[in-house]
Amino acid sequence: MSVIAEENVRGGSVFKEIDADDEDSQPTEIESLCMNCYQNGMTRILLTKIPFFKEIIVSSFTCPNCSWSNTEIQSAGRIQDQGITYTLNVKSKQDMNREVVKADSATTRIPELDFEIPPYTQKGCKYSLNFLLIWITIFTFQETAPEVAVKISEFIDKLKKLKEGESGFTLVIDDPSGNSFVENPFAPQKDEALSVCNYTRTPQQDAQLGIKASNEEEEEKPINDIDSMRNEVLTFNTNCPECNAPASTNMKLVQIPHFKEVIIMATNCDDCGHRTNEVKSGGATEELGTKITLHLTDVSDMSRDLLKSETCSILIPELEFELGMAAVGGKFTTLEGLLKDIKDLIVSKNPFTCGDSSTSDRTEKLKLFGQKIDMIMAGDMDVHIVLDDPAGNSYLQNIYAPDPDPEMTTEKYTRTFEQNEDLGLNDMKTEGYQK
Numbered sequence: 001m002s003v004i005a006e007e008n009v010r011g012g013s014v015f016k017e018i019d020a021d022d023e024d025s026q027p028t029e030i031e032s033l034c035m036n037c038y039q040n041g042m043t044r045i046l047l048t049k050i051p052f053f054k055e056i057i058v059s060s061f062t063c064p065n066c067s068w069s070n071t072e073i074q075s076a077g078r079i080q081d082q083g084i085t086y087t088l089n090v091k092s093k094q095d096m097n098r099e100v101v102k103a104d105s106a107t108t109r110i111p112e113l114d115f116e117i118p119p120y121t122q123k124g125c126k127y128s129l130n131f132l133l134i135w136i137t138i139f140t141f142q143e144t145a146p147e148v149a150v151k152i153s154e155f156i157d158k159l160k161k162l163k164e165g166e167s168g169f170t171l172v173i174d175d176p177s178g179n180s181f182v183e184n185p186f187a188p189q190k191d192e193a194l195s196v197c198n199y200t201r202t203p204q205q206d207a208q209l210g211i212k213a214s215n216e217e218e219e220e221k222p223i224n225d226i227d228s229m230r231n232e233v234l235t236f237n238t239n240c241p242e243c244n245a246p247a248s249t250n251m252k253l254v255q256i257p258h259f260k261e262v263i264i265m266a267t268n269c270d271d272c273g274h275r276t277n278e279v280k281s282g283g284a285t286e287e288l289g290t291k292i293t294l295h296l297t298d299v300s301d302m303s304r305d306l307l308k309s310e311t312c313s314i315l316i317p318e319l320e321f322e323l324g325m326a327a328v329g330g331k332f333t334t335l336e337g338l339l340k341d342i343k344d345l346i347v348s349k350n351p352f353t354c355g356d357s358s359t360s361d362r363t364e365k366l367k368l369f370g371q372k373i374d375m376i377m378a379g380d381m382d383v384h385i386v387l388d389d390p391a392g393n394s395y396l397q398n399i400y401a402p403d404p405d406p407e408m409t410t411e412k413y414t415r416t417f418e419q420n421e422d423l424g425l426n427d428m429k430t431e432g433y434q435k
Contacts, residue, residue, distance in 0.1 A: 072123035080178025106175035286392025299379030302336035
């Protein structure tokens with residue numbers, strides 16, 4: 001067995017993007033034992049990179065003796081910072097053609113059938129929703145005990161009705177690793193049938209993913225001088241989100257004029273040159289939500305400073321575009337930088353615009369969207385940018401401060417019950433919690 005050098009792994013030379021013209025990008029063939037007939041078969045392994053998944057390992061096994069075959073996908077990239085839950089309301093046969101990427105750590109549920117596939121019971125794979133229901137049928141037939149044969153038959157009948165589109169159902173994919181995905185066929189527009197929720201993993205989920213928590217608590221003298229913390233840049237070690245090489249993250253408290261105090265974190269990787277920054281609110285959740293609307297009238301608006309918190313959604317009404325909270329994370333950048341991030345997320349890094357998953361109509365639609373974003377950044381398109389933050393922790397620079405900005409309106413509003421639920425405020429009790 002060959003040994004892969006550590007510098008090759010970190011440099012990204014082992015995991016290459018799929019390219020039909022690249023003769024070096026060929027799968028590795030390994031003779032291995034067939035677990036069906038116990039004779040030798042052939043396993044093909046391909047180390048590659050695709051959008052969203054970063055690095056993946058695609059393996060396929062075939063046995064020439066008994067014709068048994070098996071394929072699976074394993075994520076070779078990093079575990080995401082947060083877990084993710086996709087909830088899809090399937091209402092038509094068109095929804096059955098959606099692509100689904102399911103990691104092995106994901107739990108799949110169909111509440112209408114009271115059915116659940118636990119994590120780590122099946123390997124990670126990529127398929128359409130229609131094939132998923134067929135696969136669930138096969139999965140169910142594995143339970144062949146005579147006493148449950150009648151219930152299995154009833155379940156299969158219900159499953160066939162769902163597959164034929166006779167009734168709607170809900171598909172829930174809950175992945176603590178954050179490496180599962182459900183296609184949005186309407187991108188870049190919002191998908192009304194699909195909701196995406198990011199969440200913080202529990203210690204039990206971290207343990208299942210193999211994330212080790214330090215048992216030794218370092219006793220350090222706490223810094224109570226807030227002025228010292230403002231003037232100090234804190235540095236801690238982490239791993240690069242692109243190449244997984246050791247990197248350092250800098251963190252500092254920053255006071256934004258006419259706004260509030262925030263925490264800015266920046267990561268720089270010396271190996272691959274990747275840089276990223278993230279912004280966290282340094283204060284509490286505001287009593288009211290904030291909605292900021294800016295009318296772009298000049299290309300100079302692109303240089304406005306902008307703070308987007310993790311709870312802020314972005315709307316461009318003229319493009320019928322809406323980007324939900326946590327899609328691009330918290331950022332302290334300019335308006336031009338935010339539009340570039342949106343273009344990269346929707347067009348450049350969209351997993352369904354390249355390879356076998358792409359279609360001409362979808363690719364052309366997203367290409368047109370990218371061209372419109374370029375027109376906005378060049379000042380050739382008259383649009384409005386809306387920042388809607390239920391937590392009230394986002395900010396857009398007023399270049400006329402302290403006077404009002406004639407092209408920008410800021411609206412304070414009372415959050416709905418659903419927004420408080422997303423922020424975790426409904427169950428939060430700050431007084432009398434000892435009782």
